[in-house]
Amino acid sequence: MASTDxxxxxxxxxxxxxxxxxxxSDTASDTADVGAGLDxxxxxxAQRSSLGEVLRQKALPxxxxxxxxxxxxxxxxxxxxxxSYKLPSxxxxxxxxxxxxxxxxxxxxxxxxxxxxxxxxxxxxxxGTPIGLVVARVKPVRTAIGPVLQGLQxxxxxxxxxxxxxxxxxxxxxxxxxxxxxxxxxxxxxxxxGIDQVPPLFLRAGRTxxxxxxxxxxxxxxxxxxxxxxxGLKQGWAFSWRSLMAAELVASSPDLGRGLGRFLEDQxxxxxxxxxxxxxxxxxxxxxxxxxxxxxxxxxxxxxxRGLLASGK
Amino acid sequence: MTPALTTPADAPGxxxxxxxxxxxxxxxxxxxGRPGSQTHVLDDITLDVxxxxxxxxxxASGCGxxxxxxxxxxxxxxxxxxxxxxxxxxxxxxxxxxLFPWLTAGRNIExxxxxxxxxxxxxxxxxxxxxxxxxxxxxxxxRVHELSGGMRQRVAMARALAxxxxxxxxxxxxxxxxxxxxxxxxxxxxxxxAERQLSVxxxxxxxxxxxxxxxxxVLLSSRPGRVAREWRIDLPQPRRIExxxxxxLSIEITEELRGEIRRxxxx
Numbered sequence: 261m262a263s264t265d266x267x268x269x270x271x272x273x274x275x276x277x278x279x280x281x282x283x284x285s286d287t288a289s290d291t292a293d294v295g296a297g298l299d300x301x302x303x304x305x306a307q308r309s310s311l312g313e314v315l316r317q318k319a320l321p322x323x324x325x326x327x328x329x330x331x332x333x334x335x336x337x338x339x340x341x342x343x344s345y346k347l348p349s350x351x352x353x354x355x356x357x358x359x360x361x362x363x364x365x366x367x368x369x370x371x372x373x374x375x376x377x378x379x380x381x382x383x384x385x386x387x388g389t390p391i392g393l394v395v396a397r398v399k400p401v402r403t404a405i406g407p408v409l410q411g412l413q414x415x416x417x418x419x420x421x422x423x424x425x426x427x428x429x430x431x432x433x434x435x436x437x438x439x440x441x442x443x444x445x446x447x448x449x450x451x452x453x454g455i456d457q458v459p460p461l462f463l464r465a466g467r468t469x470x471x472x473x474x475x476x477x478x479x480x481x482x483x484x485x486x487x488x489x490x491x492g493l494k495q496g497w498a499f500s501w502r503s504l505m506a507a508e509l510v511a512s513s514p515d516l517g518r519g520l521g522r523f524l525e526d527q528x529x530x531x532x533x534x535x536x537x538x539x540x541x542x543x544x545x546x547x548x549x550x551x552x553x554x555x556x557x558x559x560x561x562x563x564x565x566r567g568l569l570a571s572g573k
Numbered sequence: 574m575t576p577a578l579t580t581p582a583d584a585p586g587x588x589x590x591x592x593x594x595x596x597x598x599x600x601x602x603x604x605x606g607r608p609g610s611q612t613h614v615l616d617d618i619t620l621d622v623x624x625x626x627x628x629x630x631x632x633a634s635g636c637g638x639x640x641x642x643x644x645x646x647x648x649x650x651x652x653x654x655x656x657x658x659x660x661x662x663x664x665x666x667x668x669x670x671x672l673f674p675w676l677t678a679g680r681n682i683e684x685x686x687x688x689x690x691x692x693x694x695x696x697x698x699x700x701x702x703x704x705x706x707x708x709x710x711x712x713x714x715x716r717v718h719e720l721s722g723g724m725r726q727r728v729a730m731a732r733a734l735a736x737x738x739x740x741x742x743x744x745x746x747x748x749x750x751x752x753x754x755x756x757x758x759x760x761x762x763x764x765x766x767a768e769r770q771l772s773v774x775x776x777x778x779x780x781x782x783x784x785x786x787x788x789x790x791v792l793l794s795s796r797p798g799r800v801a802r803e804w805r806i807d808l809p810q811p812r813r814i815e816x817x818x819x820x821x822l823s824i825e826i827t828e829e830l831r832g833e834i835r836r837x838x839x840x
Contacts, residue, residue: 295757
């Protein structure tokens with residue numbers, strides 16, 4: 261307890277007994293000065309690195325990774341590891357891409373899938389979010405469907421395709437149904453996990469401020485659970501995209517717009533291996549691009565605002 | 574120099590200077606667990622806080638002081654007895670700042686204002702005023718993680734004041750701060766308490782802090798928590814935690830507190 265006796269230089273310290281009456285304003289301004297000094301000493305200032313540095317640290321390593329893969333691929337092709345109709349060269353695949361571009365179908369194929377994927381994903385967000393909220397906050401519901409919801413995540417969504425075809429026929433609704441069955445559980449689970457990780461202190465603080473019920477959910481619970489929720493959304497997008505590709509691969513109908521999954525299956529039917537590889541690369545590319553363009557910036561922003569991201573990362 | 578006047582614990586209300594109290598705790602019992610295997614945390618607590626009074630609740634761990642504060646805050650219900658806070662929902666400050674990290678300092682305060690029903694156009698200016706009150710002019714746009722521990726507690730204080738309640742409950746709000754910062758915040762809370770004429774119920778296990786701040790120190794015994802003794806403190810404010818007046822009384826109260834703790838080692 262004696263540790264409070266620090267030698268802090270104070271103008272009226274020699275009075276040493278009780279607070280000297282009359283020096284009230286002195287004490288107040290002294291307090292303000294000491295307080296300001298402490299603030300200046302303790303505050304942290306975030307530093308942001310320059311664009312060049314970011315590019316070098318962030319963009320260079322993956323670029324090198326891609327180049328290494330291309331080099332290995334080209335090497336395997338040049339050494340004739342297998343026959344060239346099974347393993348075309350990177351240049352062959354590039355030519356397939358050019359052909360598709362000059363036919364004028366590339367953008368429409370990609371857009372058909374991206375549109376389906378994103379609108380299906382948004383629908384999954386609209387459905388998955390309230391489910392997640394209810395499962396997280398209502399005990400009996402959690403006991404009843406929590407485990408099922410978690411189990412559903414490990415069910416490959418391609419397993420739903422036959423059922424969806426029988427229920428809905430081969431059309432866009434069936435595609436959306438498969439996306440929803442794939443993405444809703446992971447979005448709901450992400451939100452549940454996010455809510456479970458909310459420090460109880462925030463909820464207590466919210467309640468003392470008068471944020472209860474829906475107001476509390478809007479102003480405290482959901483923002484507090486946002487990092488976990490975002491992780492769930494990211495996974496939800498990955499599941500949407502996978503489910504859609506599975507559905508497009510399996511379902512073939514002239515009424516359906518031709519997306520990437522269909523394109524891939526068509527190339528297989530033509531035994532055009534460079535087309536098949538192009539299809540795979542395009543599917544991978546779109547999945548990564550959406551994640552990098554949509555989710556990563558949002559996630560980084562959220563984490564940075566909360567001080568959960570070390571500076572320079 | 575005998576600054577302290579001690580009153581026996583069983584004379585509740587002996588100090589009420591007329592008028593309705595800001596907080597009235599009457600015969601409050603609190604137990605947790607199922608019938609049969611209950612833990613009694615609070616046993617027949619009766620305590621008033623007069624309007625404008627600064628009361629510290631002092632006790633060792635397990636005396637249920639935080640539980641009592643939760644009851645007064647309305648976060649929990651007493652098992653028996655009643656708690657009245659005529660002025661409406663009191664403000665509460667925690668040991669951790671409990672600021673929302675997804676909002677800036679200013680927005681944290683504005684959220685409290687919004688929930689208290691302050692119309693939107695007035696919020697910004699009022700938040701700036703409150704930040705000024707806790708001497709954090711210019712911190713409006715700062716994120717919580719950019720603030721030091723002492724600054725965070727001051728923003729938390731501003732947020733608590735934004736609720737507009739005259740009753741402020743504080744649950745060891747300075748326990749996690751270093752001694753110098755705590756010293757500064759003692760001065761600040763004393764100033765704000767006087768300026769805003771708040772009624773404060775302040776929980777702590779730090780005897781000197783209790784004596785430094787309070788007009789009345791209430792000592793709780795442990796398991797179950799009971800009011801063991803009260804001290805009225807007439808030393809003028811602002812006091813210094815290292816002053817002899819505070820030290821003398823702290824020694825006396827510490828002896829009493831140790832006595833309370835010792836009783837638990839004997840059975």
